[in-house]
Amino acid sequence: MYDEQTREIALAAMAAGESLNAISKRLGISRAALRDWRDGKVRRTPPSSCPRCGSGRLDRPSYAHLLGPYLGDGCLSRHRRDVYALRIACDDLYPRLIDEAVTAIAAVHPSRPVHRVRAVGYTSVVSYWKHWPCLFPQHGPGPKHRRTIALADWQHEIVAEHPQLFLRGLFNSDGCRVTNWTTRPVAGQPKRYEYPRYLFSNESPDIMHLCQRALDVLDIP
Template sequence: MNAHSTEVRQKALTLLRNGTKGAEVARQLNVPRGTVSYWLHIDRSKRGECPGAHNPLCHRCDGTPLDVSTYAYLLGLYLGDGHISQYSGHRAPSLMITLDDVWPGIQDETEAALGKVFPENATCRVRRTGCHNIKVYSKHLVCLFPQHGPGRKHERAIALESWQQAIVDAHPWQLVRGLIHSDGCRITNWTTRMVGGERKRYEYPRYWFTNVSDDIRRLYTDTLDALGIVWTHCTRAGKPYNISVARRASVALMDAHVGPKY
Protein backbone atom coordinates (compact mmCIF):
# COMPACT_ATOMS: atom_id res chain seq x y z
CA MET A 1 0.00 0.00 0.00
CA ASN A 2 1.27 3.47 -0.89
CA ALA A 3 2.16 5.27 2.34
CA HIS A 4 0.81 8.50 0.84
CA SER A 5 -2.42 7.04 -0.54
CA THR A 6 -5.81 8.59 0.21
CA GLU A 7 -6.68 5.61 2.40
CA VAL A 8 -3.63 6.07 4.62
CA ARG A 9 -4.19 9.83 4.82
CA GLN A 10 -7.82 9.39 5.90
CA LYS A 11 -6.81 6.78 8.47
CA ALA A 12 -4.20 9.19 9.85
CA LEU A 13 -6.75 12.01 10.09
CA THR A 14 -9.22 9.73 11.89
CA LEU A 15 -6.58 8.82 14.46
CA LEU A 16 -5.54 12.46 14.88
CA ARG A 17 -9.13 13.66 15.34
CA ASN A 18 -9.59 11.00 18.01
CA GLY A 19 -6.66 12.38 19.96
CA THR A 20 -3.80 10.12 18.89
CA LYS A 21 -0.47 11.94 18.99
CA GLY A 22 1.21 12.70 15.67
CA ALA A 23 4.33 10.70 16.54
CA GLU A 24 2.20 7.64 17.31
CA VAL A 25 0.25 8.03 14.05
CA ALA A 26 3.51 8.26 12.12
CA ARG A 27 4.79 5.10 13.82
CA GLN A 28 1.60 3.11 13.25
CA LEU A 29 1.26 4.00 9.57
CA ASN A 30 4.99 4.22 8.73
CA VAL A 31 4.61 7.78 7.48
CA PRO A 32 7.18 10.57 8.11
CA ARG A 33 6.32 12.70 11.15
CA GLY A 34 6.46 15.88 9.05
CA THR A 35 3.91 14.48 6.60
CA VAL A 36 1.52 13.70 9.45
CA SER A 37 1.92 17.27 10.76
CA TYR A 38 1.22 18.62 7.29
CA TRP A 39 -1.95 16.52 6.92
CA LEU A 40 -3.15 17.70 10.34
CA HIS A 41 -2.47 21.34 9.52
CA ILE A 42 -4.37 21.19 6.22
CA ASP A 43 -7.27 19.37 7.88
CA ARG A 44 -7.50 21.95 10.67
CA SER A 45 -7.19 24.81 8.18
CA LYS A 46 -10.09 23.49 6.09
CA ARG A 47 -12.24 23.24 9.22
CA GLY A 48 -11.22 26.72 10.45
CA GLU A 49 -9.48 25.36 13.55
CA CYS A 50 -5.96 26.74 13.01
CA PRO A 51 -4.68 29.15 15.66
CA GLY A 52 -5.43 32.69 14.57
CA ALA A 53 -7.59 31.52 11.65
CA HIS A 54 -10.54 33.76 12.60
CA ASN A 55 -8.62 36.88 13.64
CA PRO A 56 -4.94 36.48 12.76
CA LEU A 57 -2.65 39.22 13.99
CA CYS A 58 -0.23 41.09 11.73
CA HIS A 59 2.61 43.52 12.37
CA ARG A 60 1.74 45.54 9.28
CA CYS A 61 -2.06 45.51 9.70
CA ASP A 62 -2.51 46.08 13.42
CA GLY A 63 0.94 46.78 14.85
CA THR A 64 1.42 43.39 16.49
CA PRO A 65 5.01 43.18 17.82
CA LEU A 66 7.44 41.54 15.40
CA ASP A 67 10.69 39.74 16.22
CA VAL A 68 12.60 41.97 13.82
CA SER A 69 15.95 40.19 14.13
CA THR A 70 14.38 36.86 13.23
CA TYR A 71 12.38 38.54 10.47
CA ALA A 72 15.60 39.85 8.86
CA TYR A 73 16.94 36.27 8.81
CA LEU A 74 13.68 34.93 7.38
CA LEU A 75 13.66 37.68 4.73
CA GLY A 76 17.06 36.46 3.53
CA LEU A 77 15.80 32.89 3.36
CA TYR A 78 12.71 33.97 1.44
CA LEU A 79 14.70 36.00 -1.09
CA GLY A 80 16.97 33.00 -1.65
CA ASP A 81 14.92 29.80 -1.62
CA GLY A 82 11.41 30.83 -0.68
CA HIS A 83 8.17 31.51 -2.48
CA ILE A 84 4.56 32.27 -1.62
CA SER A 85 1.74 30.40 -3.32
CA GLN A 86 -2.03 30.04 -3.07
CA TYR A 87 -3.64 26.68 -3.85
CA SER A 88 -7.32 26.07 -4.35
CA GLY A 89 -8.97 24.61 -1.29
CA HIS A 90 -6.58 26.32 1.14
CA ARG A 91 -7.90 29.14 3.29
CA ALA A 92 -4.62 31.04 3.22
CA PRO A 93 -1.47 31.26 1.06
CA SER A 94 1.64 29.40 2.10
CA LEU A 95 5.25 30.45 2.43
CA MET A 96 7.52 27.56 1.45
CA ILE A 97 11.30 27.57 1.89
CA THR A 98 13.08 24.65 0.22
CA LEU A 99 16.25 23.49 1.99
CA ASP A 100 18.68 20.67 1.26
CA ASP A 101 18.72 17.71 3.66
CA VAL A 102 22.52 18.07 3.84
CA TRP A 103 21.91 20.98 6.25
CA PRO A 104 19.44 19.74 8.93
CA GLY A 105 20.50 22.48 11.34
CA ILE A 106 19.41 25.17 8.89
CA GLN A 107 16.08 23.39 8.42
CA ASP A 108 15.57 23.47 12.20
CA GLU A 109 16.54 27.14 12.43
CA THR A 110 14.22 28.03 9.55
CA GLU A 111 11.25 26.29 11.14
CA ALA A 112 12.01 28.03 14.44
CA ALA A 113 12.19 31.39 12.64
CA LEU A 114 8.79 30.80 11.01
CA GLY A 115 7.37 30.03 14.43
CA LYS A 116 8.71 33.29 15.90
CA VAL A 117 7.53 35.50 13.04
CA PHE A 118 4.15 33.73 12.77
CA PRO A 119 3.53 32.58 16.37
CA GLU A 120 -0.19 31.93 15.82
CA ASN A 121 0.33 29.70 12.78
CA ALA A 122 1.46 26.08 12.74
CA THR A 123 4.52 25.16 10.67
CA CYS A 124 5.16 21.90 8.86
CA ARG A 125 7.75 20.07 6.78
CA VAL A 126 7.06 18.29 3.51
CA ARG A 127 9.67 15.79 2.37
CA ARG A 128 10.92 15.89 -1.20
CA THR A 129 13.80 14.03 -2.84
CA GLY A 130 16.95 15.25 -1.10
CA CYS A 131 15.25 18.21 0.58
CA HIS A 132 12.36 19.42 2.72
CA ASN A 133 9.90 22.23 2.15
CA ILE A 134 9.51 24.19 5.39
CA LYS A 135 6.04 25.76 5.31
CA VAL A 136 3.67 28.09 7.10
CA TYR A 137 0.18 29.22 6.10
CA SER A 138 -0.97 32.77 6.86
CA LYS A 139 -3.33 35.34 5.41
CA HIS A 140 -0.70 37.99 6.08
CA LEU A 141 2.27 36.57 4.18
CA VAL A 142 2.15 39.24 1.50
CA CYS A 143 1.94 41.93 4.20
CA LEU A 144 5.33 40.85 5.51
CA PHE A 145 6.82 39.85 2.16
CA PRO A 146 5.57 42.48 -0.32
CA GLN A 147 8.22 41.32 -2.81
CA HIS A 148 5.79 38.53 -3.74
CA GLY A 149 4.35 38.76 -7.24
CA PRO A 150 3.62 36.75 -10.37
CA GLY A 151 6.49 34.87 -11.98
CA ARG A 152 9.97 34.11 -10.70
CA LYS A 153 11.80 36.56 -8.46
CA HIS A 154 14.57 37.18 -11.01
CA GLU A 155 11.94 38.12 -13.61
CA ARG A 156 10.51 41.01 -11.61
CA ALA A 157 11.88 43.97 -9.68
CA ILE A 158 12.85 43.23 -6.07
CA ALA A 159 13.20 46.19 -3.71
CA LEU A 160 12.77 46.53 0.04
CA GLU A 161 10.11 48.81 1.41
CA SER A 162 11.24 51.51 3.81
CA TRP A 163 10.14 49.59 6.93
CA GLN A 164 12.01 46.50 5.72
CA GLN A 165 15.15 48.50 5.00
CA ALA A 166 15.01 49.93 8.53
CA ILE A 167 14.95 46.39 9.93
CA VAL A 168 17.85 45.32 7.70
CA ASP A 169 19.83 48.42 8.71
CA ALA A 170 19.35 47.44 12.36
CA HIS A 171 20.06 43.70 11.81
CA PRO A 172 22.25 43.43 8.69
CA TRP A 173 24.03 40.24 9.73
CA GLN A 174 20.74 38.41 10.06
CA LEU A 175 19.84 39.21 6.45
CA VAL A 176 23.30 38.07 5.33
CA ARG A 177 22.93 34.82 7.30
CA GLY A 178 19.58 34.13 5.67
CA LEU A 179 20.95 34.78 2.19
CA ILE A 180 24.02 32.59 2.76
CA HIS A 181 21.94 29.80 4.34
CA SER A 182 19.71 29.76 1.27
CA ASP A 183 21.87 30.63 -1.74
CA GLY A 184 25.42 30.72 -0.39
CA CYS A 185 28.15 28.62 1.17
CA ARG A 186 31.61 28.71 2.77
CA ILE A 187 34.17 26.82 0.72
CA THR A 188 37.92 26.29 0.65
CA ASN A 189 39.66 27.46 -2.52
CA TRP A 190 43.24 26.79 -3.53
CA THR A 191 45.87 28.26 -5.77
CA THR A 192 49.63 27.92 -6.25
CA ARG A 193 52.39 30.44 -5.81
CA MET A 194 56.17 30.51 -6.04
CA VAL A 195 57.90 30.45 -2.63
CA GLY A 196 61.71 30.41 -2.64
CA GLY A 197 61.74 29.24 -6.24
CA GLU A 198 59.36 26.38 -5.49
CA ARG A 199 55.68 26.28 -6.45
CA LYS A 200 53.51 25.53 -3.44
CA ARG A 201 49.81 24.98 -2.98
CA TYR A 202 47.97 27.63 -0.99
CA GLU A 203 44.45 27.17 0.44
CA TYR A 204 42.10 29.90 1.65
CA PRO A 205 38.43 30.11 2.73
CA ARG A 206 35.83 31.95 0.69
CA TYR A 207 32.16 32.82 1.06
CA TRP A 208 30.20 32.33 -2.12
CA PHE A 209 26.73 33.69 -2.93
CA THR A 210 24.88 32.88 -6.16
CA ASN A 211 21.53 34.31 -7.23
CA VAL A 212 20.13 34.96 -10.70
CA SER A 213 18.32 38.15 -9.62
CA ASP A 214 20.39 41.31 -10.11
CA ASP A 215 18.26 43.04 -7.46
CA ILE A 216 18.77 40.35 -4.82
CA ARG A 217 22.52 40.28 -5.44
CA ARG A 218 22.51 44.07 -5.06
CA LEU A 219 20.66 43.83 -1.73
CA TYR A 220 23.34 41.39 -0.59
CA THR A 221 26.29 43.51 -1.71
CA ASP A 222 24.75 46.75 -0.39
CA THR A 223 24.45 45.08 3.01
CA LEU A 224 28.04 43.82 2.79
CA ASP A 225 29.17 47.37 1.97
CA ALA A 226 27.38 48.69 5.05
CA LEU A 227 29.18 46.06 7.15
CA GLY A 228 32.60 46.88 5.67
CA ILE A 229 32.93 43.52 3.92
CA VAL A 230 35.09 43.48 0.78
CA TRP A 231 33.51 41.50 -2.04
CA THR A 232 34.11 40.83 -5.71
CA HIS A 233 31.77 40.02 -8.57
CA CYS A 234 32.63 36.77 -10.36
CA THR A 235 31.54 35.32 -13.69
CA ARG A 236 31.67 31.54 -13.94
CA ALA A 237 30.79 29.52 -17.06
CA GLY A 238 29.65 32.77 -18.65
CA LYS A 239 27.10 33.45 -15.90
CA PRO A 240 27.56 36.68 -13.88
CA TYR A 241 25.56 35.53 -10.87
CA ASN A 242 28.26 35.08 -8.22
CA ILE A 243 29.52 37.23 -5.34
CA SER A 244 32.77 36.23 -3.61
CA VAL A 245 34.16 37.26 -0.22
CA ALA A 246 37.79 36.10 0.09
CA ARG A 247 39.79 38.85 1.83
CA ARG A 248 41.13 37.48 5.12
CA ALA A 249 39.65 40.21 7.34
CA SER A 250 36.27 40.01 5.61
CA VAL A 251 36.16 36.21 5.86
CA ALA A 252 36.97 36.51 9.58
CA LEU A 253 33.97 38.81 10.04
CA MET A 254 31.74 36.44 8.07
CA ASP A 255 32.98 33.53 10.19
CA ALA A 256 32.12 35.42 13.37
CA HIS A 257 28.57 36.27 12.29
CA VAL A 258 27.60 33.62 9.71
CA GLY A 259 29.91 30.59 9.72
CA PRO A 260 29.64 27.40 7.67
CA LYS A 261 26.26 25.89 6.87
CA TYR A 262 25.26 23.12 9.23
Protein backbone atom coordinates in the same frame (compact mmCIF):
# COMPACT_ATOMS: atom_id res chain seq x y z
CA MET B 1 -3.63 26.32 10.21
CA TYR B 2 -4.03 23.79 7.42
CA ASP B 3 -5.78 24.29 4.11
CA GLU B 4 -8.88 22.27 3.27
CA GLN B 5 -7.12 20.22 0.58
CA THR B 6 -4.51 19.03 3.08
CA ARG B 7 -7.27 18.12 5.55
CA GLU B 8 -9.14 16.12 2.90
CA ILE B 9 -5.96 14.23 1.94
CA ALA B 10 -5.32 13.38 5.58
CA LEU B 11 -8.91 12.23 6.15
CA ALA B 12 -8.76 10.04 3.05
CA ALA B 13 -5.52 8.48 4.29
CA MET B 14 -7.09 7.77 7.70
CA ALA B 15 -10.11 6.22 6.00
CA ALA B 16 -7.73 3.98 4.05
CA GLY B 17 -6.19 2.74 7.29
CA GLU B 18 -2.91 4.69 7.29
CA SER B 19 -1.59 5.36 10.80
CA LEU B 20 -1.59 8.84 12.30
CA ASN B 21 2.16 8.64 12.75
CA ALA B 22 2.73 7.84 9.07
CA ILE B 23 0.37 10.61 7.91
CA SER B 24 2.03 13.09 10.25
CA LYS B 25 5.49 12.32 8.86
CA ARG B 26 4.33 12.32 5.22
CA LEU B 27 2.27 15.51 5.28
CA GLY B 28 3.93 17.44 8.09
CA ILE B 29 0.71 17.65 10.14
CA SER B 30 0.72 17.37 13.92
CA ARG B 31 -0.85 14.22 15.34
CA ALA B 32 -3.00 16.39 17.63
CA ALA B 33 -4.61 18.01 14.58
CA LEU B 34 -5.07 14.60 12.95
CA ARG B 35 -6.80 13.25 16.05
CA ASP B 36 -9.12 16.28 16.11
CA TRP B 37 -10.05 15.75 12.45
CA ARG B 38 -10.59 12.05 13.05
CA ASP B 39 -12.85 12.76 16.03
CA GLY B 40 -14.72 15.59 14.28
CA LYS B 41 -13.33 18.34 16.51
CA VAL B 42 -12.42 21.83 15.28
CA ARG B 43 -9.90 23.83 17.27
CA ARG B 44 -10.76 27.48 17.80
CA THR B 45 -7.78 29.76 18.07
CA PRO B 46 -7.80 33.55 18.00
CA PRO B 47 -6.53 35.14 14.76
CA SER B 48 -2.98 36.40 14.76
CA SER B 49 -2.42 40.12 14.77
CA CYS B 50 -0.34 41.24 11.80
CA PRO B 51 2.71 43.44 12.54
CA ARG B 52 2.03 45.43 9.37
CA CYS B 53 -1.76 45.88 9.18
CA GLY B 54 -2.53 45.16 12.85
CA SER B 55 -1.00 45.64 16.27
CA GLY B 56 1.27 42.59 16.32
CA ARG B 57 4.97 42.83 17.20
CA LEU B 58 7.54 41.78 14.63
CA ASP B 59 10.70 39.99 15.74
CA ARG B 60 12.97 42.13 13.58
CA PRO B 61 16.22 40.09 13.86
CA SER B 62 14.38 36.86 12.98
CA TYR B 63 12.60 38.61 10.12
CA ALA B 64 15.93 39.83 8.71
CA HIS B 65 17.15 36.24 8.85
CA LEU B 66 13.97 34.87 7.24
CA LEU B 67 13.96 37.43 4.43
CA GLY B 68 17.13 35.88 3.01
CA PRO B 69 15.82 32.33 2.46
CA TYR B 70 12.48 33.71 1.29
CA LEU B 71 14.23 35.65 -1.48
CA GLY B 72 16.41 32.66 -2.33
CA ASP B 73 14.26 29.55 -1.96
CA GLY B 74 10.87 30.77 -0.72
CA CYS B 75 7.44 31.38 -2.19
CA LEU B 76 3.88 32.15 -1.13
CA SER B 77 0.89 30.19 -2.40
CA ARG B 78 -2.71 31.21 -1.85
CA HIS B 79 -5.21 28.72 -0.41
CA ARG B 80 -8.85 28.89 0.56
CA ARG B 81 -10.18 31.80 2.59
CA ASP B 82 -7.16 33.92 1.62
CA VAL B 83 -4.78 31.82 3.73
CA TYR B 84 -1.25 31.79 2.34
CA ALA B 85 1.40 29.12 2.72
CA LEU B 86 4.99 30.28 3.12
CA ARG B 87 7.27 27.56 1.77
CA ILE B 88 11.06 27.48 2.06
CA ALA B 89 12.65 24.65 0.06
CA CYS B 90 15.70 23.28 1.93
CA ASP B 91 18.23 20.71 0.76
CA ASP B 92 18.18 17.61 2.98
CA LEU B 93 22.00 17.56 2.92
CA TYR B 94 22.00 20.51 5.33
CA PRO B 95 19.72 19.72 8.30
CA ARG B 96 21.09 22.62 10.36
CA LEU B 97 19.85 25.07 7.73
CA ILE B 98 16.42 23.44 7.85
CA ASP B 99 16.40 23.97 11.62
CA GLU B 100 17.37 27.63 11.16
CA ALA B 101 14.49 28.18 8.73
CA VAL B 102 12.05 26.58 11.17
CA THR B 103 13.34 28.71 14.05
CA ALA B 104 13.13 31.95 12.06
CA ILE B 105 9.56 31.29 10.87
CA ALA B 106 8.43 30.30 14.36
CA ALA B 107 9.86 33.55 15.77
CA VAL B 108 8.17 35.71 13.13
CA HIS B 109 4.83 33.87 13.36
CA PRO B 110 4.79 32.20 16.80
CA SER B 111 1.06 31.48 17.11
CA ARG B 112 0.93 28.74 14.46
CA PRO B 113 2.93 25.54 13.96
CA VAL B 114 5.75 25.25 11.43
CA HIS B 115 5.67 22.10 9.32
CA ARG B 116 8.40 20.06 7.65
CA VAL B 117 7.07 18.46 4.47
CA ARG B 118 9.42 15.83 3.06
CA ALA B 119 9.95 15.44 -0.67
CA VAL B 120 12.59 13.72 -2.82
CA GLY B 121 15.91 15.28 -1.83
CA TYR B 122 14.54 18.28 -0.02
CA THR B 123 12.26 19.41 2.80
CA SER B 124 9.74 22.23 2.51
CA VAL B 125 9.44 24.29 5.68
CA VAL B 126 5.82 25.48 5.63
CA SER B 127 3.74 27.93 7.65
CA TYR B 128 0.15 29.07 7.02
CA TRP B 129 -1.08 32.62 7.66
CA LYS B 130 -3.33 35.16 6.00
CA HIS B 131 -0.78 37.90 6.53
CA TRP B 132 2.35 36.48 4.90
CA PRO B 133 1.84 38.82 1.88
CA CYS B 134 1.94 41.76 4.31
CA LEU B 135 5.41 40.70 5.44
CA PHE B 136 6.64 39.73 1.97
CA PRO B 137 5.31 42.32 -0.48
CA GLN B 138 7.75 40.90 -3.05
CA HIS B 139 5.24 38.09 -3.59
CA GLY B 140 4.01 37.87 -7.16
CA PRO B 141 3.50 35.56 -10.15
CA GLY B 142 6.48 34.00 -11.87
CA PRO B 143 10.12 33.42 -10.90
CA LYS B 144 11.80 36.22 -8.96
CA HIS B 145 14.57 36.68 -11.53
CA ARG B 146 11.97 37.56 -14.18
CA ARG B 147 10.42 40.44 -12.25
CA THR B 148 11.51 43.39 -10.17
CA ILE B 149 12.43 42.62 -6.55
CA ALA B 150 12.57 45.75 -4.41
CA LEU B 151 12.40 46.04 -0.63
CA ALA B 152 9.90 48.36 1.04
CA ASP B 153 11.30 51.17 3.18
CA TRP B 154 10.50 49.30 6.41
CA GLN B 155 12.33 46.22 5.09
CA HIS B 156 15.39 48.32 4.23
CA GLU B 157 15.37 49.60 7.82
CA ILE B 158 15.35 46.07 9.25
CA VAL B 159 18.13 44.91 6.91
CA ALA B 160 20.20 47.97 7.85
CA GLU B 161 19.72 47.07 11.54
CA HIS B 162 20.63 43.40 11.08
CA PRO B 163 22.72 43.01 7.91
CA GLN B 164 24.59 40.00 9.28
CA LEU B 165 21.40 38.00 9.75
CA PHE B 166 20.05 39.03 6.36
CA LEU B 167 23.29 37.90 4.71
CA ARG B 168 23.26 34.66 6.67
CA GLY B 169 19.80 33.90 5.28
CA LEU B 170 20.88 34.76 1.73
CA PHE B 171 24.03 32.65 1.91
CA ASN B 172 22.10 29.76 3.47
CA SER B 173 19.99 29.66 0.29
CA ASP B 174 22.27 30.65 -2.58
CA GLY B 175 25.77 30.80 -1.15
CA CYS B 176 28.59 28.48 -0.24
CA ARG B 177 31.90 28.44 1.59
CA VAL B 178 35.02 26.87 0.15
CA THR B 179 38.61 26.63 1.34
CA ASN B 180 41.14 28.41 -0.83
CA TRP B 181 44.86 27.93 -0.50
CA THR B 182 48.06 29.57 -1.64
CA THR B 183 51.77 29.16 -1.00
CA ARG B 184 54.29 31.75 0.13
CA PRO B 185 58.02 31.42 0.69
CA VAL B 186 58.99 31.39 4.37
CA ALA B 187 62.69 31.14 5.21
CA GLY B 188 63.31 30.01 1.66
CA GLN B 189 60.71 27.22 1.84
CA PRO B 190 57.19 27.25 0.36
CA LYS B 191 54.49 27.28 3.04
CA ARG B 192 50.84 26.54 2.36
CA TYR B 193 48.15 28.89 3.70
CA GLU B 194 44.43 28.08 3.72
CA TYR B 195 41.58 30.58 4.10
CA PRO B 196 37.78 30.48 3.69
CA ARG B 197 36.09 32.02 0.67
CA TYR B 198 32.37 32.80 0.51
CA LEU B 199 30.51 32.79 -2.80
CA PHE B 200 27.00 33.99 -3.58
CA SER B 201 25.06 33.53 -6.80
CA ASN B 202 21.49 34.37 -7.81
CA GLU B 203 19.83 34.79 -11.21
CA SER B 204 18.03 37.93 -10.02
CA PRO B 205 20.15 41.07 -10.44
CA ASP B 206 17.94 42.78 -7.85
CA ILE B 207 18.67 40.12 -5.22
CA MET B 208 22.38 40.28 -6.10
CA HIS B 209 22.22 44.05 -5.51
CA LEU B 210 20.54 43.55 -2.11
CA CYS B 211 23.34 41.17 -1.12
CA GLN B 212 26.01 43.63 -2.27
CA ARG B 213 24.29 46.49 -0.45
CA ALA B 214 24.25 44.52 2.84
CA LEU B 215 27.93 43.68 2.39
CA ASP B 216 28.66 47.37 1.87
CA VAL B 217 26.95 48.17 5.18
CA LEU B 218 29.44 45.83 6.86
CA ASP B 219 32.39 47.27 4.88
CA ILE B 220 32.99 43.94 3.18
CA PRO B 221 34.33 44.60 -0.34
